[in-house]
Amino acid sequence: MKTRTLTSALLSSVIAVGLVGTGSQARAEFPEKPVEMTILFGSTAQTIGQLLADLMSKNLPEPVVPVSRAGGGGAVGYQYVQSTDADGYNIVWNSNSISTSYHGGRIDFDYTAFEPIAKISVEVPAIAVRADSGWDSLTDMAADIKEKGTKLKVGASGKGSFTHLTTEAILASQGLTDMAVHVPYDQGRAPVELIAGRLDAAVQWPGQFISHHEAGTLKILCVTSAKRIGQLPDVPTCEESGAEGMDITMWRGLAAPAGTPMEVITKLEAAAKAAAESDEFKEAAQTIGFELDFADHATFGELIARDDADIAKLLEDVGLKAQ
Amino acid sequence: MDLLLSAAQVILAPDALLAVLAGSLLGVVFGAIPGLTFTVAMALVVPMSFSLAAAPAIALLLGTYIGGMTGGSVSAILLGIPGTPSAAATVLDGYQLTRRGKASLALGTAVVASAFGGIVSLLVMVASVDTVAKLALRFGPAETFGLLLFGLSTICGLAQKSLLKGLIAGVLGLLVMTVGIDEMEGVQRLTFGTIVLQQGISLLVAMIALFAVPHVIDAFVTHYTEDRRPEAIADVRAELPTLRDLAKHFWLMLRCALLGTGIGSIPGTGGPIAAFLAYAHARKSSKTPERFGRGDMGGVVAPETANNAVTGGAMIPLLSLGIPGDPATAILLSGLLIHGLIPGPMLFIEHPGEIYQIYLAIIIAYAAVVAIQLLGIRFFVQLLRVPAHLLAVGIIIMCAYGAFAIRNSVFDVVMVALLGALAYGLQRVSIPLTPIILGLVLGPSIEREFRTALILSDGDPSIFVASIPGVIFIGLTALIVGAQILRATRASLNARRTEENSHASVTSSE
Numbered sequence: 001m002k003t004r005t006l007t008s009a010l011l012s013s014v015i016a017v018g019l020v021g022t023g024s025q026a027r028a029e030f031p032e033k034p035v036e037m038t039i040l041f042g043s044t045a046q047t048i049g050q051l052l053a054d055l056m057s058k059n060l061p062e063p064v065v066p067v068s069r070a071g072g073g074g075a076v077g078y079q080y081v082q083s084t085d086a087d088g089y090n091i092v093w094n095s096n097s098i099s100t101s102y103h104g105g106r107i108d109f110d111y112t113a114f115e116p117i118a119k120i121s122v123e124v125p126a127i128a129v130r131a132d133s134g135w136d137s138l139t140d141m142a143a144d145i146k147e148k149g150t151k152l153k154v155g156a157s158g159k160g161s162f163t164h165l166t167t168e169a170i171l172a173s174q175g176l177t178d179m180a181v182h183v184p185y186d187q188g189r190a191p192v193e194l195i196a197g198r199l200d201a202a203v204q205w206p207g208q209f210i211s212h213h214e215a216g217t218l219k220i221l222c223v224t225s226a227k228r229i230g231q232l233p234d235v236p237t238c239e240e241s242g243a244e245g246m247d248i249t250m251w252r253g254l255a256a257p258a259g260t261p262m263e264v265i266t267k268l269e270a271a272a273k274a275a276a277e278s279d280e281f282k283e284a285a286q287t288i289g290f291e292l293d294f295a296d297h298a299t300f301g302e303l304i305a306r307d308d309a310d311i312a313k314l315l316e317d318v319g320l321k322a323q
Numbered sequence: 324m325d326l327l328l329s330a331a332q333v334i335l336a337p338d339a340l341l342a343v344l345a346g347s348l349l350g351v352v353f354g355a356i357p358g359l360t361f362t363v364a365m366a367l368v369v370p371m372s373f374s375l376a377a378a379p380a381i382a383l384l385l386g387t388y389i390g391g392m393t394g395g396s397v398s399a400i401l402l403g404i405p406g407t408p409s410a411a412a413t414v415l416d417g418y419q420l421t422r423r424g425k426a427s428l429a430l431g432t433a434v435v436a437s438a439f440g441g442i443v444s445l446l447v448m449v450a451s452v453d454t455v456a457k458l459a460l461r462f463g464p465a466e467t468f469g470l471l472l473f474g475l476s477t478i479c480g481l482a483q484k485s486l487l488k489g490l491i492a493g494v495l496g497l498l499v500m501t502v503g504i505d506e507m508e509g510v511q512r513l514t515f516g517t518i519v520l521q522q523g524i525s526l527l528v529a530m531i532a533l534f535a536v537p538h539v540i541d542a543f544v545t546h547y548t549e550d551r552r553p554e555a556i557a558d559v560r561a562e563l564p565t566l567r568d569l570a571k572h573f574w575l576m577l578r579c580a581l582l583g584t585g586i587g588s589i590p591g592t593g594g595p596i597a598a599f600l601a602y603a604h605a606r607k608s609s610k611t612p613e614r615f616g617r618g619d620m621g622g623v624v625a626p627e628t629a630n631n632a633v634t635g636g637a638m639i640p641l642l643s644l645g646i647p648g649d650p651a652t653a654i655l656l657s658g659l660l661i662h663g664l665i666p667g668p669m670l671f672i673e674h675p676g677e678i679y680q681i682y683l684a685i686i687i688a689y690a691a692v693v694a695i696q697l698l699g700i701r702f703f704v705q706l707l708r709v710p711a712h713l714l715a716v717g718i719i720i721m722c723a724y725g726a727f728a729i730r731n732s733v734f735d736v737v738m739v740a741l742l743g744a745l746a747y748g749l750q751r752v753s754i755p756l757t758p759i760i761l762g763l764v765l766g767p768s769i770e771r772e773f774r775t776a777l778i779l780s781d782g783d784p785s786i787f788v789a790s791i792p793g794v795i796f797i798g799l800t801a802l803i804v805g806a807q808i809l810r811a812t813r814a815s816l817n818a819r820r821t822e823e824n825s826h827a828s829v830t831s832s833e
Binding site for chain 2: 042043044046047050051053054066067068069070071072073075076079104106107151153157158159160161181183184185186188189191192193195196198199207208210211212214215217280283284286287288289320
């Protein structure tokens, strides 16, 4: 009996607090309730997203709550956010996956269903080979493979994934498209398969290679961005390594459903900017392995549009474009 | 030694110690409640660990991981619903022990076995991380496929009266896990053109549905159809296992601990597989195999030792090679990364102090988990006093919430209801549920390894027997399957003969 009274007392006080809370803030400015940030993937994407949400909360009167909606290569989360009200209370921690999902035929709306808020970071794929392979550049690798006439086994994530598209771009730049086999791996197993000798090369995120690179078992041939990356200042770009004009990066940023009012977008953009420029975030960039690259909503929008066309072409080249 | 002492100083500092304890408690609670799993708990804890210093942050995550792994046995034993997939094998005998009034004994044994498994795997890791990592490297897709197939064939011998019904169940399990996007080819399978089915059916959702929903329906059916006889109050004595009880199982525990460590160190396997293999092993090596499935303590000891040994085993590829073996270690990995510890060979050279901290945190976490659970048993068993139909209401709420929490998807809640109703129907036509679980757990891994191996070999199937581990596992599989078929045909022949005899006797008497 006693417990029951206590429970009801607790319950009513919780309700009371809830009422007061909403009442006092009625008709206040955005945000008057927590903002939900949908996170589309696990691992690194989730960690960066959670950290960003945590830091953004410090710059807004209401917290930004990271909510994981993984599945379907981002399709599930994109669909969820796209279907919510365009009021800024539902934002998505997005990436190039909006374009791969759309052109791959998994969702029936494209990047224009979202209003860009800000670009936060880029991640740059890297290609690695075994240290004893004798290859020092992409050109070396290509020449050797062509001479031997054996197929190059390259490990990356599944077909249509960003690392797979990058792989195909690298292969195409060396004229190796027909001389290679793409082996799909999940959960970052490709580097280990490379060490074990079952693969000849692997395309993954640098973080997965760095320790092996430093230990001298693997050699990172190059990174696919136009400029060298902060985490690996001594590793050449793929352009330096023989792939002319190569510039492939995966950006991450924030977006809201299309039609979200501009003053809401700018508020979120400001909070994102403050978070991205904090020392904690800079430190995380080094340890987790991504490049800080803030851009405002306008610049970000242009980038997304440009990138969407590039990805559509890449997917078409490998025969995976569905729409 | 200096390193060890300074590591001890860091990890025994109040903040780190508190973090381990808090993590362990949270893990046990999440693991123990059906529907909530420690993977969810860890995802919740990660943001908290951002603001902590490295040592307490890692301690918090490790505590949650370990607490969750052991906590899963609580609801497996008490309610017959595994708190985590790794505890599915524990249900087989653990729940029967509860029905026989030995709940507290089983719980106590389970937690001690868990801690034993965890500590043994840690010792193996400390002593031979390099060797084990090198051995694990030899397990490519082809070898892992062999191992999984061997596991499947051993486990298939479990608790099935009808081979056909077992096969039906196994295939259903495989089928359910096929739904969604095939990660290798990027194509959609069985999604019927919908986005919602692209996320596929989460293993956790399927587990909740298979174990919890039939249990709940049963409880209601019994409540409303049967006469209201005053329920025999379940035996809720808090009886703890004595050292002598535990010593009886020492060798079994040691074998299962090594098995779990080995399985854990091979990427692409994991806790549930180790637990089922250990269970099969325990039954095979038992002098009284017929008691398994009816409440043999060995059937609790073996899977609980093995699934916790996986925690240490999985740390080997995680720390030395930088590959996470399962979703939980993937979260652990990001926790390490954010504090500047990049797993891989350099971690041992650049951060030996932190490695010792991790080792010590694991030991403290196990000590905490044993303490929490042994103290908790007297409270846990009180659950059995709650009338079954009321308990069922609580379970269904927790399961719906837990299913939602996995990835914040209402679809998952709906799936629990649908699959659960299906599972209840299957149970009514006496199709066993265990093979469904095996299909769920092993199916995706077997398929992935098989396909990757064939891609690597350019379609040449000889890759599966191209290495020594491959030959051994495929050979053993063939032996086991052959023996099972032989036994089955012989049994059916015998049955027919006795049937004929009985016919004969009937006619002669007329």
